[in-house]
Amino acid sequence: SSTPASxxxxxxxxxxxxxxxxxxxxxxxxxxxxxxxxAELGEIGYGLQLGPNAYRILVELGIADKLKEVAFYPNNxxxxxxxxxxxxxxxxxxxxxxERYGYPYSVIHRSDLHQMLLDxxxxxxxxxxxxxRGVASFTQDATGVDVVCEDGSQYRGAAxxxxxxxxxxxxxxxxxxxxxxxxxxxxxxxxVPIEEIEDATHADDVVMWVGPDLHLVQYRLRGGKVMxxxxxxxxxxxxxxxAETIGPEEMEAIFSHCIPSVQKMLGFVRxxxxxxxxxxxPTPGWSLGRATLLGDAAHPTLQYLAQGACMAMEDAVxxxxxxxxxxxxxxxxxxxxxxxxxRTGRIQLSSRFFCGFCHAGGGARDVRNSIVTKRPKxxxxxxDWVYRGIDL
Ligand code: FAD
Numbered sequence: 001s002s003t004p005a006s007x008x009x010x011x012x013x014x015x016x017x018x019x020x021x022x023x024x025x026x027x028x029x030x031x032x033x034x035x036x037x038x039a040e041l042g043e044i045g046y047g048l049q050l051g052p053n054a055y056r057i058l059v060e061l062g063i064a065d066k067l068k069e070v071a072f073y074p075n076n077x078x079x080x081x082x083x084x085x086x087x088x089x090x091x092x093x094x095x096x097x098x099e100r101y102g103y104p105y106s107v108i109h110r111s112d113l114h115q116m117l118l119d120x121x122x123x124x125x126x127x128x129x130x131x132x133r134g135v136a137s138f139t140q141d142a143t144g145v146d147v148v149c150e151d152g153s154q155y156r157g158a159a160x161x162x163x164x165x166x167x168x169x170x171x172x173x174x175x176x177x178x179x180x181x182x183x184x185x186x187x188x189x190x191x192v193p194i195e196e197i198e199d200a201t202h203a204d205d206v207v208m209w210v211g212p213d214l215h216l217v218q219y220r221l222r223g224g225k226v227m228x229x230x231x232x233x234x235x236x237x238x239x240x241x242x243a244e245t246i247g248p249e250e251m252e253a254i255f256s257h258c259i260p261s262v263q264k265m266l267g268f269v270r271x272x273x274x275x276x277x278x279x280x281x282p283t284p285g286w287s288l289g290r291a292t293l294l295g296d297a298a299h300p301t302l303q304y305l306a307q308g309a310c311m312a313m314e315d316a317v318x319x320x321x322x323x324x325x326x327x328x329x330x331x332x333x334x335x336x337x338x339x340x341x342x343r344t345g346r347i348q349l350s351s352r353f354f355c356g357f358c359h360a361g362g363g364a365r366d367v368r369n370s371i372v373t374k375r376p377k378x379x380x381x382x383x384d385w386v387y388r389g390i391d392l
Pocket of ligand 1: 012013015016017018035036037038048049050053118133134135136163164165166167169170188230275294295297303306307308309310311312326351
């Protein structure tokens with residue numbers, strides 16, 4: 001094409017990854033246009049845990065003060081055996097933790113985080129965000145990228161960042177590697193007023209109740225006013241692909257071996273919506289000329305380390321750095337991928353491992369319990385590589 005290239009960087013997808021990218025690039029003085037498929041911007045689901053590595057990114061993006069107003073700061077990450085109610089281990093999130101990593105561990109409502117990113121991005125003169133613009137296809141030449149949207153609208157930019165999530169169209173064009181892997185597990189989520197929590201022992205912690213083929217995570221949101229609940233289950237039918245999900249009765253059956261208080265917590269999750277959990281193997285090659293991938297489009301992960309959105313935000317900051325320090329767009333996108341590939345791949349694989357660890361039954365449960373109960377209480381050494389974050 002002989003059309004002069006626009007300097008604008010196009011971003012497919014306005015989720016946490018896409019909006020963080022617009023903000024990071026916009027702060028670096030670049031013109032950015034986000035093309036979001038949905039008619040309205042916003043997040044579905046409830047809570048997000050943010051490790052100190054992500055807090056640091058939000059400081060870098062200039063929104064840490066806003067975060068302070070809406071986040072909740074739990075005291076501990078606690079793992080409890082859901083079958084006998086015994087605490088297995090914990091990571092203390094107090095002063096020693098904050099000194100070690102430089103930043104706190106926080107939890108936040110997804111829509112609060114998305115809104116904070118959006119407000120900050122929209123305040124920048126070079127950032128445009130458009131809705132009802134699903135990216136259908138793109139082509140590229142030596143000077144730019146041409147994007148065609150599902151409604152026929154067309155855009156030309158200097159680069160295309162595919163932040164279009166788990167079922168990314170941009171990924172299909174770059175890697176053509178089919179659908180993500182269905183993990184054989186399903187998540188149900190819900191929030192309840194904090195008054196409904198009868199036993200307040202762990203009301204100020206992030207608690208993970210673990211049992212055979214199941215776990216349930218709880219933490220407070222919205223200044224502590226509500227309790228966020230995520231229940232995840234798996235069974236043979238889902239593992240072998242015969243079923244994508246299961247109904248409330250089957251879920252109750254899987255939880256029936258848990259202590260009564262945990263069984264009761266199943267009542268806190270909504271049954272009208274579920275998330276079929278999916279991920280991918282680490283896959284290099286997300287950058288192709290002037291196009292690249294970011295967040296779940298690049299490295300979808302199971303949620304066991306609570307790092308998917310954290311990785312998407314780290315991606316955004318690294319991408320903006322590379323684009324502003326490397327004059328050649330192709331080289332900048334390759335440098336970005338090289339810096340992100342192994343770290344995000346390790347998150348993907350470690351999350352799968354941790355999944356097996358949490359859902360262990362029979363002898364595997366005995367082995368798990370003997371290992372984790374021996375770890376020094378409160379220690380964080382296994383997770384240092386995640387929480388220490390990236391070089392900025
Ligand atoms: P998405 O949020 O999927 O955003 C993609 C956007 O692109 C969407 O807005 C979509 O509408 C749009 N889109 C799709 N196709 C197109 C197209 N063709 N053109 C234009 N737009 C398009 N992460 C954490 O860090 N901490 C946690 O505690 C945590 N808990 C989780 C719990 C559960 C149960 C699950 C399922 C996930 C959890 N995650 C967590 C992971 C986190 O939710 C994701 O990693 C993160 O939201 C990914 O953001 P993203 O912007 O890359 O993708």
